[in-house]
Amino acid sequence: MVTEKEAAVLQSMLKFYDRFAQQNRGNVNLQEETARAYRRVGEIHQRLGNHEAAEKAYQQALATYQGLVDGAEQPAYALEAAAIHNKLG
Numbered sequence: 001m002v003t004e005k006e007a008a009v010l011q012s013m014l015k016f017y018d019r020f021a022q023q024n025r026g027n028v029n030l031q032e033e034t035a036r037a038y039r040r041v042g043e044i045h046q047r048l049g050n051h052e053a054a055e056k057a058y059q060q061a062l063a064t065y066q067g068l069v070d071g072a073e074q075p076a077y078a079l080e081a082a083a084i085h086n087k088l089g
Helices: 004-024 030-047 051-071 075-088
Strands: none
Touching: 004 030, 030 051, 030 075, 051 075
């Protein structure tokens, strides 16, 4: 459970990360940051108890990380994807 003050801060952060992810989802150079933003959106929604919105954001993060895994040999991307699968579980 979060306090009203914490919820207000999280809502503010949510707006920032959601806007960043939406604006940069097509930018190849910012895909890793976009995936992180979607993950943060999911984490914020989860803390606020918005489970459906959290799942949607986690799915977007997962899809973005999967694209990174397919396009480069970076073990960190696969680890991030696995962590998101864990959150979805």
